[in-house]
Amino acid sequence: MVWFDGEHTVPIRNFLDGEAFEPETIHSMGEALTGACRALGLADRDDPATRLVATKIIELARAGERDPERLEGGVLRALRQ
Secondary structure: OEOOOOOOOOOOHHHOOOOOOOHHHHHHHHHHHHHHHHHHOOOEOOOHHHHHHHHHHHHHHHOOOOOHHHHHHHHHHHHHO
């Protein structure tokens, strides 16, 4: 199922598994997921790579990062190692 059209923010809520974050943080995480998916050419929420990206963004947010650009950069760096 294709779900990312390149124009809208990718919803990260589907990956939160009940974890609670402030609305602003969720928005930042969605922006980061959108950017990372775009950079990696991911377009399917059922792709295991998409779940990996979302999980890493959530992990970074859990550690306190809130800036969408730093969240995106952090996940891209982690995946390229």
